[in-house]
Amino acid sequence: MRVGxxxxxKPKLDFDIKVGxxxxxxxxxxxxxxxxxxxxxxxxxxxxxxxxxxxxxxxNAARGQVLQREAALVQNQLKTREVARQIATNVRxxxxxxxxxxxxxxxxxxxSNSFREAVQNExxxxxxxxxxxxxxxxxxxxxxxxxLNEITVQARYAIALVRYRFETGQLISGNPKDKQASFxxxxxxxxxx
Numbered sequence: 001m002r003v004g005x006x007x008x009x010k011p012k013l014d015f016d017i018k019v020g021x022x023x024x025x026x027x028x029x030x031x032x033x034x035x036x037x038x039x040x041x042x043x044x045x046x047x048x049x050x051x052x053x054x055x056x057x058x059x060n061a062a063r064g065q066v067l068q069r070e071a072a073l074v075q076n077q078l079k080t081r082e083v084a085r086q087i088a089t090n091v092r093x094x095x096x097x098x099x100x101x102x103x104x105x106x107x108x109x110x111x112s113n114s115f116r117e118a119v120q121n122e123x124x125x126x127x128x129x130x131x132x133x134x135x136x137x138x139x140x141x142x143x144x145x146x147x148l149n150e151i152t153v154q155a156r157y158a159i160a161l162v163r164y165r166f167e168t169g170q171l172i173s174g175n176p177k178d179k180q181a182s183f184x185x186x187x188x189x190x191x192x193x
Contacts, residue, residue: 012054019047090167098160105157108150115143 122139125131165171 012052014052014054015049016052017047017049019045021045087167091164094160094164094167098157098164101153101157101160105150105153108146108153112143112146112150115139115146119143 119136119139122131122136126133126136162171
């Protein structure tokens, strides 16, 4: 576009030629008054040529188009840089969130395992008479809360993982040109690239 706009700033020289043939028996050819003024109305073989020269002395419209195209090019380059910067920022942000969620998930799994052991211990104590049913229920309630927190963080992990794959362009596997081979598989949603 910019090249075409720059070409409009240059002088133009055009030459058009028309060749024709008119039959003398054509009754319209006998109109003597106008036939001398119009070279195309002469009988027999005829030619007509036009030479035009265009010099853009102060071709402000063409200059404006050039400036507009150059500004559009700069604007597109800026948009491209901004998108690249935004993608890099998003990848770092989501990567950090993924790391935090993984650490939190490990801690909650350990807590769930500890509460599971505590419930088992409280049941054993209840069996030998050193604990009450209320102690077993309170410990069981803490286990349920720990499991619910673990499940919530697992959902956050899944979301962070999918978002990380999306931001890095690895959400869809396969050849993007082959619509049958492009798919989102279970391993794509459950593993870190």
